Amino acid sequence: MADLLGCAGLLEEAESLIEDSDFKDDSCLWAVILAACSTSTNSSTAERIAREMVQLTPHQQVSLVVLANVYKAVGRWDDAFKLNKLMKDREVKKTEANHTY
Template sequence: MYSKCGKIDIARKVFDGMDRRDIVSCNAMIDGYGIHGLGKEALLLFNKMKGVGLEPDAVTFICLLSSCSHSGLVTEGKQLFNYMIQGPNIVPKMDHYICMVDLLGRSGLLDEACKFIDEMPFEPDVHVWGALLAACRIYKNVALGEEVSKKIQMLEPEGTGNFVLLSNMYSTVSRWDDAANVRIMQRDQGFKKSAGCSWVEINGITHAFFGGDRSHPQSEQINKIIDELLVEMTR
């Protein structure tokens, strides 16, 4: 919670104050470092974790690879991935490959990311291609981005994320007509970008909240508390 609210120092104090640290708490702390681009700190914690005999699990490597991705630690990310696949306990899953494509893509290694995808032991899903498409937008590789977009469209013809990424890529290179045409195509095919949604369970009752939604009977009180929390977080 503290990590996601931007209070990484407090999160570490809570972590250090725990009587017993298990793999779940370590993963949460590593993930927190990754969220804030503190990849080296995440790696230090990983090494300390191994030093006290805690064995990493599949989630640990997802958190670590994501941390490397957000910190530009390409070499370290590759080493972690190789360490994982050579070990006896963890079989890499799609999420691990997505993290690696994201790592390579964010660092501008688009050709290497394509080669990595080609060598995957199973067929890449829309999330793998989506990570590559996002990198194409960042590095303005429109030709590759268009190819990737077609693959996503074939795998998920009713998805909206592909339209958004493709339109944003065209906008990045000032191809405004192409960006507008993608939006028109999205509209004509009846697709809408889904509103963000969050859930919380209180006393066994699940409450759903959508972006900009004020239909909840306690929306006024909820927004007041959110405003108070935002003030507290910025102190």
């Protein structure tokens, strides 16, 4: 359901659905909505979801990669640059799962 809402552009509704569920600590569900954010111009939702994912799985940095792409999509080039620098400083490596880096 979260995926359907995200694909329909109903990001806040998808976010609320997960927050109110028993599975709110499942980073895979948050990743579904974050992926939907990459086709949206709603960078504030993407930021909230990326923060949630970083808290749940700090060792997985795919949320930072997707957030950087959202910043680029909405023209927030300075923020994308800062996030890319942060990833470089953390030595985040490009993998098949985050090939958009």
